[in-house]
Structure formats: C-alpha cells, structure tokens
Amino acid sequence: MKSKFYKINTITMALAATIATAYPLHSFAQEEDTDAQAESDAERIIVTGTRLSNRSAADSPVPVDVISGDEFRQNSSTDVQDMLRTAVPSFDVNTQPISDAATVVRPANLRGLSPDNVLVLVNGKRRHRGSIISFLGGGISDGAQGVDISAIPSMALKRVEVLRDGASSQYGSDAIAGVLNFILRDNSEGFEVNARYGSTFEGDGDNYTISANAGFEAGENGFINVTAEIRDVEGTVRSVVRDDVAGMVAAGYISSDDFVGINTYTSEVPQYWGQPDVEDDVKLFINSGFEISDNAELYLFGNYGERQVTGGFFYRNPVTEGSQRGGVYAGPLVDPLTGLRDENGVHSVLVGALDGNTDSCIDGIPIGGNGNVFPDPTLLAQVQASANCFSFIETIPNGFVPRFGGTNEDMAFTVGVRGEIAVGTGLSYDVSAQRGSNRTDFFIKNTINASLGPDTPRDFVPGGQEQTETLLNVDFVYAVDAGLYSELSVAFGAEYRKEEFDLFAGDSASFALGPLASQGFSSSSNGFGGFPANTSASQDSKAIYVDLEADVTENLTLQTAIRAEDFSEFGNTTDFKLAGIFHVSDTVRLRAAYSTGFHAPTAGQANITNVTTQNVQGVLIDQGTLPLFSAAGQIAADFVESQGNGRPTLGPEDARNFSFGAAFDIGDTSWTVDYYNIELTDRVALGGNINFLDALNFAGGAGSDFASVSAALTALDANGTIDRGEFVGLDDLSQFRFFSNSFDTTTTGIDLVGNYSFDFMGGDSRLTLAANYNKTEVDSVGTVNPIDAGRVAAIEDLLPNLRGNLSWFHSHGDISTLVRANYYGGWDDTGNGVNGIGAEVLLDVQVSYQLNDETRLVAGIDNLLDAYPEENPGAGGSGQLYSEASPFGFNGATWYVQARYTF
Template identity: 80%
Template sequence: MASSLPFLAAMSAPSFAQEAEEGAENVENIIVTGTRMSNRSAADSPVPVDVITGEEFRSNSSSDVQDMLRTNVPSFDVNTQPISDAATIVRPANMRGLSPDNVLVLVNGKRRHRGSIISFLGGGISDGAQGVDISAIPSLALKQVEVLRDGASSQYGSDAIAGVLNFLLRDNDEGFEFRANYGSTYEGDGDNYTISANAGFSLGDKGFVNVTGEIRDVEGTVRSVVRDDVAGMVDAGYITQSDFSTINTYTNEVPQYWGQPDVEDDYKVFINSGYELSDKAELYLFGNYGKRTVTGGFFYRNPVTEGSQRGGVYRGPTVDPLTGLEDEDGVHSILVGDLDGVGVGGSCIDGIPIGGEGNVTPDPTLLAQVAADDNCFSFIETIPEGFVPRFGGDNEDMAFTVGVRGDLDIGTGLGYDVSAQRGSNRTDFFIKNTINASLGPDTPRDFVPGGQEQTETLVNLNFVYGVDVGLVSDLNVAFGAEYRKEEFDLFAGDEASYALGPLASQGFSSSSNGFGGFPSSTSASQDSTAFYVDLEADVTDELTLQAAVRREDFSEFGDTTDFKIAGIYHVSDDFRLRGAYSTGFHAPTAGQANITNVTTQNVNGVLVDQGTLPLSSAAGQLAADFIESQGNGRPDLGPEEAVNFSFGFSVDVADTSWTVDFYNIELENRVALGANVDFLDALNFAGGGTDYATVSEALTELDASGIIDRSDYIGLDDLSEFRFFSNSFDTTTRGVDIVGNYSFDLWEGNSRLTLAANYNETTVDDVGTLNPIDDDRVSAIEDLLPNLRGNISWTHTQGQLRTLVRANYYGSWDDTGNGVADIDPAILIDVEAVYSYTENLDLVVGVNNLFDEYPEENPDAGSLGQLYSESSPFGFNGGMWYVQARYTY
C-alpha cells in the first residue's frame, strides 16, 4: 500500500468522497436488499430497510465494523469478550436480541461465509452460535450498509430471521482516499491505531477495480480488581504485588487481568471489480484476505486459598494437619502426586496441609518433605504463586466471488446473474502460561490446542423477468436456484495439549488447563439445494405487493418450504402503511452438529470442565438413550422454525420523515446447547444400572462386556459431564423500531437531526423437555440486553467545519449470572469535529463516551476479579478519544 502512494499521487482524480457527500441528500436511496426490482427506493419498500452511507458508518472512535453497527443500528448488540474462550477471537453479535446465526450477512448481495468460531461462552444469548465474522470487513471498503429489519428466509435462505445486513462495497473507478486514526481511553490504556487506504482504477472505459487495505492494532485494557483471595494472600505475606507480573505475564497491576483483549497484526484487503463484456453482460469479481491475532486472559489459578480456582492443579483432599494423609475431618490441602504410581515403590502423602494466618500458608515441614522426595510432586514446588493462562488465536479469513450478470434480449428482457463463490475462516489457537497438570513436572507451559476452519462454497443462478399483466408496473418475476456446501474442520493440537498423563488418576486434570487441545483432526460437511420464486409489482399507483416462496433441502436435516407476503400502501404522498408476514428457518451448521470441545467455566467460584460432544457420536447417542429412558422422548437436531409478522407506517411532514415498525417473531425448536448430562449416570444406565465408581472404570468395564467400543470414547476418561446441540426451547420476540430525521438551516449552515430507537423484548415460551435450557440462560435471553436502545444525532456543516453530537441511550438490564440486577439506564455522549483544512485534507478530533460513563460495578468483583459485567451493552472501557487525518483526491 505504501509503495503505491507515489504512483497514485501522480494520478489526477476528483475528490469522489466529497462529491458523494454533497449529492447524498439529493439522490433517492435505491436499495438492493429485500427486493429484486432494479429501481426500488427505501421509502417505497414493503419492509423496512435502513441505508447507512459509508461516511455516516465511519463516524466512530472504533475501527471495528461491529462496534460501528452497534452505534448506527439500535437493535444490533455486540459486547467486548474478555474471558470467553474462542468467543474472544470472533465476537458474537445479536440483532433484535436473537442469536448471531439468526441474522443473514451479505456482501454485495451475496451470502457471506460463517466464522470458524462456535461461541460456547456466548453470555447466554449466543451460547453455541456460529455467526459470521463481520470484523473481517474494513469499514473504508464500504459504499453503504443496508439493514433489512424483517424476516427474509424465503428470499435468501437460512438465517434471515432477525434481519439481513448487506455490506455494499465501493465501486468508484477513480480517486484515492487515505486515513490514519489514533485513539486511546481516558485511563491511558487501550491505545489503538488504524491506517487504511482506498483507490479506484478504471479498466479502459469498460470496467473498474476498487481496492481497500487496512492495518490495525488495538492494545488491551485492564479493568480488574485484586480478588479477595489474593488480597488475603498478600496480607498473609504469601505473595507480594511484585509477584503479579510473574503470575500473569501481562500486567503488574493485578494478578488476574480482565478487560479488552489485544488485537495485533490485523491486516485486511478487499477488492471489488466489474468489466463490461458487452452491452448486455458484465463480469464481476470481489473478494478479500485478512488475518489477525487476538489474545485475552483467563481466571487466576490460586495455589492455596480454599474455594478458589484450584481444581485439578493445586486442590487436594482434606487431610490430617500433622500427617498430610486424607482425613474427611481435616484441613484443606495442596494436591501431591506419586510419580511412580500409587502402590508402586515409595509412597507420598495425600496433600500438603494449609494453615497459618489467613489460611494460606502450606505446612513448611511437609512441603519440604515433598520437595526432598523425587518420587513426590506438587505444583506448589514449581509454580508457587499460581498462574493465569493467556489464551488467543490467529484468525485468517478469505473469500472470492466471481459472476456474470446482464440481460438476455428476450421480449422485455430476461435479466440473469450467475455466480460462484468460496470463502473460509480459520482460527489456530494458542494458550500460554498454563500446564497439563496430569503430566506433572514434565508439563510444558505453552501449548497449541489445535484449530478450526469453516469453508463454504456457493453457486447461484438468478433470473428476473418483467411481465406486463395490466398493472401499473410490470410484474417482476424473479426465480433461481442455489447450491451451498459447508465444511467444518477441526485440527488436532500438540500431543501435550490433550494428553491424559500419568497423574490423571490421582486427581490432576488432563489437557492444557483452561482450553484443552483437540485429540484428533476431524472433518464434517453438509450441503443444501434451494429453489425460489419472488414476485413483486406496483398493483396500483398506491399499492405495491410482494410474495416469495423458497424450498430448501439439506443433506443432513431434510427440507423446508418458506414463504413471504408483504405490501405497502400509499395513503397519500406523505403517508404510507406497510406490513409483512413470513416464515423462516435456521439450519444447524456442520460445526454445531459435529464439534467436540472441552471448555473451563467458572461455576460458583469453582472451575469446571464442560464437554461438548456431537449428538451423533457414541457418547451423544448413549446420552440420548439415557434421556429417552426418562420418558420425555429422544433428542434430535434439525432446523429452527420462525414466523415473522410486522406492520408499520412512514410519514413525511415538512422537513421531517418518520418510520415506525412493529414486529413479532415466534421462533420454535431453537438450536441450543442444553443442560449438562452426567457422563457417569449415562454409563451406569448403559451398564444396566451398574454403579461404577468412575468414568474410566465404566468405560473399561462396558468395553470388556461388549456394550461399547472404547475406541469411540478416546480422551473422555476425565470428563464428568457434557452437553450437545439439539432442538430445545421456544421464544417470542416483540418490538418496535422508530427512525426519524429533520433537516434545517442554522447559523448560516445546514443541520440534520436523526433519531433511531428500538424497543425489543424476548420471552422464553418453553425451555424444552428433552434437553432443556437452565434458569440462568432463560434469564440471560430475557434480560441480559436492554429492552430499550436508541440514539439521537445532530450533524452540522458550516463552511469548513462539520460537527457531530450523538446521545446514545441504553435502557436498564440484568446480569443475574454475576449477581447484578436492575442495572440503571445510561446515556453516553459522542462528539466529533471535522475541519476541512484543504479541499483534499480533513482533520478529525472526536470523543466517544465524553463523560466517561461506566456500567455498575459487580457486587462480586472481589470474588471474580471482574470490575464490570462483560455483558455491558456499551462496554467497560470508559471514555475514548481519537484523532484522524483523511486525505482524498
């Protein structure tokens, strides 16, 4: 990009960005989303479609497209993910309070491939979702964003339940734009910069190539407190603050860092191009490549304090305080391993007793005894201060779409669009500063747990034909077919990351602590074929009707047929009524149907390993047998089904325009990670009610008796409970969107007020009977997001100065999982000033969250170390300032 600057500077080209801004208010917003007519405007659409220009979209301190969407679209929510396993790398986002995979994402009208991450820790709302990695799109590449706020499965296929996001790429064939942005928080951390450039080139007089590049880096933030258990260790003299940097390798402020993750080496390139093959045909091509590294933290593994995160590493049994031998009436202890095996050679005590002031000091005599015996081992010898794993991943995203569109000279003209595309998103995980406890003193400290990749291939064939049937307009008949194949690959980690070491049978946890490695590489795929018909016409000068039907057949989940009926009626030139009724669906992904994963969660202050296994696996079917034996039926996995109903009106009064749209979405058989199944209970049932003592014993005995094949259960000996994806619960989502704007003259300049608000409420109608969701998830789905979101913006242009003032309102919400209820509403103020230094150069200064608002502090902050809830709808970094330079010609 840098080497191209001298060449681009020599080219003579007008400032296309400024021209686009000057003409934006005089051009009707023609949309391509939700309609297959070539001249439909947003104002005349039967369903609500918001059009956000690229420049409006980028008026934000953040350089992440998801954060920009959150600012511009009140029904869109995305949170920072500080300790969320893989969800830290590809953040899950919600629209209308629904799961990330209930919104369809398009680029240039073509379906975007999913991200590689399945969000096992999705805050309750997004648990188990596999959505699109929207952050892979550089904002400077966008000409505009169209947001369809209605169900559209019959038009576009799976996922279009909450709505459709269509990112339209810039297509100018001349000009150059360069932007450099730098910002930070009021606290002085979270420094970030973005350098981006866009250039358009003509291909003679028949085509164009538009290229965007972006380089981005975001430093992490620390919003932690010293945990109560750590404060006790400091007070007792067991550790000092100087040990904090040894514990976490990231900051010396706190032992457990919690805040915005680091994003490094974030590179993105997008290309968009077209070339006229003839007067009736155009070849088009667009695609991207990007990569980034995201790193965050985990919970602190405390070596000595009872009740803290010590399981599987430090926590031993209760022991006699004098002998260190197990005693149920004794004191808590630090776990000791017998390296040559229990009952072989020399023997070891069961645990090192902990006593003394603050109940944190290991008995020095017995600690010395263990240290002096080469056959006995405890991690208190090698990692006495405890540790905090550092987890992250290298993400790579690429896509390529090529197609031909045009008209066949048949009658009134048959339009066609034939395209093929392939996209992939891959994440390779790493975890550092941790251990595989079952390997004892031989454990590495850094691991490569493996990776995941989502790959999708699509072929589309679309036709549009206008038929004169005596209406005001031709009857627009669109029809076509789509073939889609998706593949999900799981890559094995290094052996130490999943090994079941020699100390596993003595209570030491296996696999890399915090995020276990994948023991083997697996691949799963599914495909679907779809056919659709879409009709639309202006029946009279006042009435427009639209109807669509789509049939889609999945190789793994059968077929579904969905339809949509919509219309808009012009009561007058200034008042319009519109409404729609549709059915929709979301099919499980190949990843959801086949993923194997073990993640560590904090459950009531204790770290617990929770496994996720395919329902189709041997263990999944064994669990299904067990659940069926309870008399509630057998779990299954298939598509979610939705019914959408919406109606609204738009009105223009003087220099103002308003749209108000009500919606109701009933979603049944939602795909969910259900309640955990006790693995030992399921194995005992398989053994005819035998009471096995451990999972390992049960697997051995059932294999010997021929009931199971132990090779189907490799790596599961240490798993106490697991869950799987199945169809589970039902919800109803109701809400209203209000959008308004008012333009007026002020102070010899031009001003514009814009209001966007959303009220959204989701109710869980049925938790499910076969694999029900628990009360915490019900609470999250219903209350974790604010019911009311909105913003009002005032933009003013006068001479060389353009200003923006925006007030963002976030209604009350609950985070009962962290013990916070009825969190108060908040108003955040953003300001931005743009000074046109020359015709080509703009200088920008801005602040997001001007008055440094924070969410309410967690009442249990001292227990978890988290100062704020990670579910905060506006983050937890406080105020952020930024400066920017824009150069265009």
C-alpha cells in the first residue's frame, strides 16, 4: 500500500509542477470579482431536475437548492458529508466509532430515509455506489448500500445542487428522497492551494487538509481542471471506564497501567469509543471539456482516491460474570473445587483439549476471590502445566479490544460527447459511457481466532468487497413548437446499467474452523469473520424515458416524465412524474408535484454473506446476514413460512411522492416553503433476526433438538439434508437475517428557506435561514419477516424531527465574517436507553482576512459553546459515553486555521 501512495503523491506533485511551469496561468486574484459575478450568474441556472439548458432555480417546478463551492466549504469539516450536514438541514450523517464496515464508508440520510433512497450525481451523471453494506446502520440505515460521498474532495466543487423531490422517473432507481448533484469546477485558468489545520478543544482529533485546484486551457476552446487533496484525521476518545473493568481494577486483578496493552490505543480507558482515525486520505479529480467542432463537445471527468479508516470494537472481558466474551473466555458453570461442569457451580474460564480428548482436561477454571474476578490459582496452574489443556486466560489474561478498519479505493471515469445534431435543428444530444468502482479491503488487529487455540494469529485480513458499475447513456432534447407560450422541450433517452459485487476471500486463519471449535471456542477472526471464498454477483437494467417540459402560458410551467426500467433479477417497473409551477405574480410562485418511484435491491444486498459481532443487552453475540437464495437462506425461508405468514421474497420497493409549496419575496427577502409526503411500501430491508438453531432444528424434522449450531450442521450433513461446505464459517452464529421486502413507512415534512441581503456598517451582509421538519412513521412492520420494535423506534425517533440553521455572512473591505447557529431538535436513542434527549444549539464562527492579492487567512470555531449530547445513563456498561447517533457528533468544540493562496 505504501508504494501505491508514494506513486499517487509523486503523480500529484509532478502534475502540480507541470501545471505551474508549463502553462501560462492567468492571475486569479486580479479577476476574482469578475469570476465571482460569473459564478453567481451561473448558479441561477440549474441542471438538476430539468432537461432545459436555461431553467433557473426560481422557476423550477420542484425545489432545488444551489450551494456555491465557497459557501459549502465554510466550516471546520474536512469531509464532504459533514459539510452537507451543515448546509442541508434534512441531511444527516453520524460518527461511526464501532460499526464494522460502516466505519469505513459512513451511511447518510436525506429526509430521514435510507442512504440508498437518495440519488447522487456528479456533473449530472449517476455516481457508483460504495462497496460497504451498512449492517450496523443505527436502525435507519441497516442494510443500506449508498454512495461513498466522502470520496469527493470539496475543493473540486463549483457548486452543489440539491433536488428536494422524488425523481425516479427522470433518473431511475434511488431518487426517492431527492437528488444530490455535485457540479465540478470548470475554470480554464488559475491556481489555488489551501492548507488547513484543526483540532478539538479536548486536544485530540488533530487533522489537516492540503488541497489544490488548477485550471488551464486545452486548445482554443477547451479546459482541463484538476483537484488534488491530501487529508489526515486523528481519532478521538469519548468513553469512560466500563463498570466491569472498574470492578477488576478495584479487586486488583488489573491496573490502569494495563489499558494500553488491552487496546493498544489509549492509557485512559480500555474501551475505545470515539471518532475513527482516517489516514493517507488521497483524492484526485479531473474535469475537462474539448470543443471538437462548432456544435460538438467532448467531455471527460473522473477520479481516483484512497484512504484508510480505523475504528474500534468492544472490550473482550476475560473474567467478569455476565461480561465474559463467549467463545473465547466464558466457560460453563463448574464445581469451584474440581472445575468440572456443575449446574449449581460458579462461572468459569473456558478450557479446551488440544488433542480433542476433553476427558483429560477440566471443563473450566473456576472464578472467585475478591470481586469474583480471579481464576482459581490451583486449577489455573494445573491447566498451565498441561501441554494438552489450554485456556486464553494463559496467553491473554487481561482481555483485548480488536481494532478494525479498512483501506478504501475509489475510482471512476466518464467520457461523452454532447452537442447539436446540426445547427438550427433544435435537436441536441448527449452520449456517454462511464465506469466506477469502490473497493474496501478489511483488516482486524489485536484479536484472535479462538478455535485455533495457542496457534492463533493476532492480526487478520478478513478479505474485501468491491462494487463496480458500468453505465451507457443516450439522451436527446428536442424543442418543438406546440403553440404554447414557449417551445415544448421533448427529452428522451435510454440507459444501460450493469453492477457487479465481489467478495474477496480473507486469509485462511480469518475463517478457519480450528481444532477447538467443537469445544465451544469460536471460529473465525473474532469481531469480524473472514470471507471463506471469492464470490461474485451481478445484475443489469435497461431503461427508456420521456420527459416533457414547457411554459404553457406566461405564468404556468408544466413538466411530466415517464420511465420504464427492466432489471435482470427483479423484473420491471414504470414510473411517472407530473409537476408544475404557477407565477401568481412577479413575487409569488406556487408549485406542486406528484411522482412514483422505486429502489431496486443491489447485487450486493441480494448476495452478501457477513458475520458480525453485536452488543445485545450487554452480551456480545455473532449475528449473520445471508443471501435469501443461499442454503441457509432457504432454511430460514422454510422456517419463516412455517409460521404461517407467507414466504419471504426480495424485489424493488415502491414510492409515492407528493409535494406542494410556495416561493415568494417580501421586500428584500426571498422565501420558499415546501411540504412533502413520501409513502414507501415493501421497503428493501434486513428483517428481524432468526434464531439459527431453531431454523436448523426445523430443517431436521420433528423431534430434532440439537445441542448447538455446530452439532446441527454436522448431523444434517450426515443425513444428507445439507451440504456442510455451504455453511463454512457459520458454526458460531446465534442469529441471522436476510434481505427481503418488509415494512412500509410514510415520511412527511416541511422545508423552509429564506434569504435577506442588506447593507450593514459600511459592508455587505446576508442572512440565510434553512430549516426542515421531518417525521417518519412505520405504517406496517411487515408480516412475512417483520422488523422488531427497536428498529421501529430508530426509524421514527433516532433523528431529530426539527433541524435548522441561521447564518449571517458579512464582508467589509478585506475582512469577512460568518456566524451560524445550528439547531438540532430533540430525539431518542432507545437502543442505548437514552430517551427524551433535549434540543441543542451549536454556534459556529469564522473570520477571514485578505492579506494581499493572493493570500487569504481564515480562522474559525465550530460548536463555540462546546455543546455535547446528553450522556448515556448506562455508559458504564459499554464504555460509550455519548450516543453514536448524535446528529452533531460528540467531539465538542473544534477550531481550525486555514491559508488560501491563489494566482
């Protein structure tokens, strides 16, 4: 990996040097005012939600917010998703400290819906999905496979357009909650470099970002724009010493000096919980266009990026009753004198026989003494003296905390030609091809494969997964004189999309079923089991659409669209949209829209196999996600069907989206108010957990009562019911689930946006208000494979219903200031027992100074008043001081300084 980063950095530096020396760059600072005005004019014209080339945001039949690149970057965040959270009140993203793969690619929500209910575009072209399926998505995002927005460097953005309405009939699957369109910079001159450094008031979480953008001419009428970014973010620690650990310290079993050895991260607490580490985050984006004739343009854009993200897992307790890690330390109840099984005995540390002769070893080392945390010294010595008997209390006596993460690689390339068929015909075209991929290779350190006993490695490579997408698009727009106030815009086209999802096998130890597996020791790398084999799945879709838009009268604009799409795995769907805007007067506009939409399961969701460790009421258990069509999935389907509620299936979810609103001006202020209602049925989701042993007993037939999953798999293989080879790595599963169409929801909300520009104290000021009220209700939990009450609570209450921000921008001479108040309404985290969490207001401040024509200095503080979410009342149980679902994080106040140099 080091060599690849070295190569990337070398290429980036060489590219920057080439641009700086070989091309005559114009003075960016001298033309700053002109460029700013040009950009402002351009921002009035939108490209999202319309096929017209001259439609303004003010005249759009559906609400579209336009956020300039400079405005977008005005906060301490170094990640595009966190910037969106500040700029768009209905957009939510959380820190993911212990969320398995979701730590690497964080799931985000628009209007409280799943990440794969929002469509992401770059330059108007569909962006490929990330490789991560969020199995620990906080309830709202469980099972989602969204786009990796973090792969986009903020410096590359000219503006961001946010379409706040359903648009599946225009763009296809996923455009249910809305559309995010990231428009890349296209300047053909100038060079800009930014250096930013920041940290938290607590003194941790140091971060820096160095980014550069350069534009240069390519021929007489072409441009190439390049952005490069290097970023690093250190982790934070916001946890407390767990109660069980405090008891071990009080009893004298361990001391706080042992904490570093337990988790290899901090000397303050053994349980890691905080902002993950992001290292070697390198991004490169290129955007270009070349005029190849008087009426044709060739365009190309693409990116390459790579980063490493490392989070934490829960502490594996070796001795405390009720907290011991099952399959590693937790043994049966045993006689306190002999260490042999006794239902009325004491808890113990698990002992295994390396040669399989369990009669030669005791069943467990009894736990007693001060604090009930000391293994019996006599029997411990007996196990230590035996070459055949083994317990992990011998080799890892203080427990351990795995460190989990992954290296993510993202790349994409789009090439196309657009123009007019012939001058004067009014028929324009856009033909494009693109390919994108996102790959994550996982690692887990400081853990074990318990079934391998003393031969286990401590670090593993569990494998990886990759999402690859290929798209071909042909789009036409034809202007027709239909006798209306304006020409009728007839847009039509076709799309072919193929997506592939690949799993890559891990190292053999990460999924091995070792010699101690039959004696109660867990197999696979503890915390995140390895993938046992390379697997691949794919699906494709074909779509055609027609989109009509015209000014019917001087005051009335109507738009309608219809799209038919056929999926190779899930059948076909036809969706439509009808929208309009009516100009009541020069200052008042009314608009409304009704549309249908859909989200089709991804190839990854339909085919993923994953085993993860979850904290269920204080107990760590292994939960699996298996394909519905797999051998285990079919056993589950048979078991579910036997309950009399039908057989589970997997197909697209359907949406009905209705909105209406008003845009009006009052004096020097402008306002928009929009109401929306989104009904989703048959949502693609991970259903409720199924007890694996119960399903296997059902598969075994009447009278089956297997003692364990491993025993059941062995017996069912022996009698020909199953093929044991199809169940590799599943011996430790307690519960498992699968994707199916399950529950129904209704989401309603109101968006409010206001702007006011005025003169103040000799300078220019602007007030911007953006607020969102959003409420999702679960109409049905499903009957075939229903979701549980915990997930219902998360979907309905985990995010604040009310979000908003009020920003005041002011410039006077060389000094500019920003003051922003961010409001987060109350919310509940039922999963952590924290309900009725109160509202918070976070205050951000920034000041910038134009030092000279080329240099601007910036300093700011986000969360100036150092607000934190309410502490978890049960923090001592898991070490988790604050809820990871906090809508504004849990790092407290952060500061940053920045220098910007342009020429």
